[in-house]
Amino acid sequence: MTYHTLARRPVPWLCDGRGPQEIAISSRIRLARNLDAYPFPGRASPKARQEVLGIVQEVATRLDSMRPAVCGDMAEMGEVDRSLLLERRLVSKELCGRGAGSGFVYRADESVSVMINEEDHIRVQVLLPHLQLGEAWRVAVVLDRALGALVRFAFEPRLGFLTACPTNVGTGLRASVMLHLPALVLSGQIQAMAQAARKLRFGVRGMLGEGTEAVANLFQISNQSTLGESEDQILRRLDVMIDRFVAEEQNARLRLARLERVRLCDHVARAHAVLRESYILSSKEALNSLSAVRFGVEMGMLSRLTQATVNRLSLAVLPGHLQVERGSPLDVPDRDVARAELVRAELRAAEA
Template sequence: MNSAGLTASGLGLTRNESGRRFPHAEDVAALEELRAEVVETLGGPGWDREWHVYDLDALARVEIDRLVERGLMTPVFAERPGVGRGFAVYGEGEASLEINGADHLRLLGFRGGSQLPALWSLLSRLDDHLEAMFSYAFDPRWGYLSARPRQAGSGMRAYATLHLPAMALTGRLAGTALELAGKGLALVPLWTGAGGMVQVSNLGSQGKSENEIIQQISSICHGIVEKERSIRKMLLRENPLQTRDQIGRALGVGQHAWTVSFPEAVNLVSAVQVGVDLGLVEAPGMAAESAFGLMSRLQPAHIVVDYMDGKIGCLQSPEIDECRAQLLRGIFAGAGALV
């Protein structure tokens, strides 16, 4: 699978109930009342899948961090005080709902690959069901109201995650970010920019429908991806020795290292995947999942929960880096240069 593309998609829908103050200005009793009403609705009939409601006070910090890493919970919500908050996951993680964060309700969806239209189809259905039970705060001029003015309008925030190591290496991301800012879009590093991973999102939602937002981001990302592919070919053509050397070094470290930090792991997977895409490397251990999927499960909380039975409380523990290195050695076993 060629990784020069839209590797993951995310959507957020912000909603508030009419007649209530925003969460930051509301009293505790009213917040708890709304949470109870929403939880009751989630447990009611009419949903295609079951909602799993979490007791946030009972969740270990590492479990919350893993929800953030999966794209099911926003970092801001994870850090907010717990009074009146609620959280639920739809099905097996197809979507999630934050209750009484910055706004009364925030629906979230996250999937690997180019899935914005499919995510919108799902979140729209969930939103319609909620709207049948709650009276949303909506203004004919401003659209859906939000505690964050930029979110007023459709209330949609769309995210596209791109793998752009060649553009990062050649210093082209800064210019692209400026170009997108002029179109009302943001380009920001993901995971501090390790491996050339970035996210493109809309800065606001006023004046555009949900489909227009999705279409704009999809179209822009298609152009960026084509540019990334061109630059990769150019680097191999003009700097073949350096390109092969960087990919080979990454493969060697991945096969033999005994401790690997998360940013380094992302860089290693990124470089080897580029080698696979360019036909320079064969890596059977990476064939079963996307590079982004592999990077995601190498995140600290994923390592602790999925491979260490949640026994490590500190996400900076050296043992996590050791476990990550062991996983990489297994993934890169049998990999090698083709030419």
């Protein structure tokens, strides 16, 4: 099966915003669950993994909250399809590395997905635009309860939900918000903020989660603890931390605009020039430059560009989306040339 039609539509979690909503890109709730009748995926036989995949896909596609549903088996997916789903955040980096016995189900609007036989049997994910942790949690609870009514989860009364990794035992909840923090990075404050967050048991990671680099000034802030706190306590603590990051980013933007205007203008103008004039453009350079241009748009410095244009390009430059647009797999040097060509054409058309 091919998922190439996905590449030609926007992702629902990347939308225009103003004020705090332009800083808070998306909110995600992820719940880790396991079936009590089967070993964890890392210890299960191929037969058992295949059985779990079949059970969860069959159950998930029956739920009203997942309709219309799209199913996939990792064993049947090529590299470009895997990249495409990862870039759209429908699957995790770890699931992309799996083969037979692993798969997924996602709702056609891409806001809800269920990953199967990643680290755990089930990873329920709800992904919404901007700062909507409360709504994402509400949707996740509905789906979790519906699944739990049809399959028996591994649960221990004293500990809570049992998971393959001890750090997820308890609630199995990982809540996160992806923030765009160019001013904190440019002013050199991001490391201190990240360190303070980690001391309070929050993770600060790149845009694709654990083990990924913070590219394009995008950072995921998430809870680290899942044991000893209720879900409501975790979400309340995370809300407070997100408010702090957003406030510090807003203050840093004001300081740059008032006290370091020339430096800010140079930063945005250089990135804009790279995107408009380059003939070879790597993914990382494109994303970092688009981050600076997004910053310029939000600060009112690039009147002929919109957030919508930047959002569209932020997806289009990624390897999976780029190769779908070109209609065939490309090696890295050819992708860098094609990416530069695409960006030049899009920006010149938008600014004509």
